[in-house]
Amino acid sequence: MEKRNIPIGLPSMGVEEWEACREPIESGWITQGPKVKEFETNFALRHNVKHAFAVSNCTTALHLALVASGVEAGDEVIVPAFTWVSTANAVKYCHATPIFVDINIETFNIDMEKIAEKVTSKTKAIIPVHLFGLCADVAAIKRRFPNLKIVEDGACAAGSALNDIPAGGLGDIGCFSFHPRKSVTTGEGGMLTTNDDEIAVRLDRLRNHGASISEEQRHHGPKPYILSAFEMVGYNYRMTDIQGAIGVVQLKKLDSFIDERQKWADFYKEELKDVKWLKTPEVPEGYKHGWQSYVTYVDESIAPMKRNDIMELLQQKGISTRPGTHAVHMLEVYAKMYNIKPNDYPEAFKADQFSMSIPMHNKMVKEDYEYIVQALKAI
Structure with a gap:
């Protein structure tokens, strides 16, 4: 494409x-x-x-x-x-x-x-x-x-x-x-x-x-x-x-925005299910997800390259990504203030290092989602 x-x-x-x-x-x-x-x-x-x-x-x-x-x-x-x-x-x-x-x-x-x-x-x-x-x-x-x-x-x-x-x-x-x-x-x-x-x-x-x-x-x-x-x-x-x-x-427009995002969350879930190194988000029963972001998890033990390299590659293809957010305990101000080590909170550390948010917003069109899926499958 x-x-x-x-x-x-x-x-x-x-x-x-x-x-x-x-x-x-x-x-x-x-x-x-x-x-x-x-x-x-x-x-x-x-x-x-x-x-x-x-x-x-x-x-x-x-x-x-x-x-x-x-x-x-x-x-x-x-x-x-x-x-x-x-x-x-x-x-x-x-x-x-x-x-x-x-x-x-x-x-x-x-x-x-x-x-x-x-x-x-x-x-x-x-x-x-x-x-x-x-x-x-x-x-x-x-x-x-x-x-x-x-x-x-x-x-x-x-x-x-x-x-x-x-x-x-x-x-x-x-x-x-x-x-x-x-x-x-x-x-x-x-x-x-x-x-x-x-x-x-x-x-x-x-x-x-x-x-x-x-x-x-x-x-x-x-x-x-x-x-x-x-x-x-x-x-x-x-x-x-x-x-x-x-x-x-x-x-x-809130509910229509969320409904549209839910549609594309379902699309991502289905289309990316065979990309084994990329874990897509789960929604437990009884929860309505607002889908502010679509945050995946890169399993580097089986991924063809590291998360940061994947993000750089996607950027070259015109696809913006971000880490989900950061582990606050790893930020310099809090790490120094309370003498915290990265692995003191191991799951937060992993989320910091391996989460990857891929585009999802209400200005995107079908071709955008198809292009992102194709790029991820091609890695």
């Missing part, structure tokens, strides 16, 4: 998103306002939760979730060793200690059987990550550790579900990302979800400097001299109304 150029990810946006920006721009209300509120309302409805709060990105969502959960200096928070660095960074923002737990290499998610040995009297929360769009088994974690706060890192998991319960409503607080590589995007942006009314009040105030009166309430109220009251130290983690307007449009 003729050489193609296929990026690892590409946002699916068009005229509707462009037009959606008109209203906030023309009205002059471009900071957090009515469009953000509409986006939050629709997101909460789609994910079957009582409250949703839009923020600047998923990292700030994680930070606020931990603060609202009472995490502070001296506390410990359980995080998987294989995840994007922000999961651990958010713990450090609270002056707490991230305690790494190895993963299950079959799902790339935190290994349930290894959490218990890391829980101590200092443990305040657990952050299960729904990596690549596959939910972690939050229900089992809650049953095992009912006294710990569960903060879902659902950066990749908009639209994902476990036993028909959407991500974001499985734990105490859910955190989502709208980065351009996610299924739906607002450029940058994040969302917090919760069913806890008290936590909801704290999240709403914390994202807006700690103010107990929102900007919208203040500007539209009958008493223009009233300023916000501040009863806590908060942060400026708000989303703009331009982003909110885009999010409203993108959210309407």
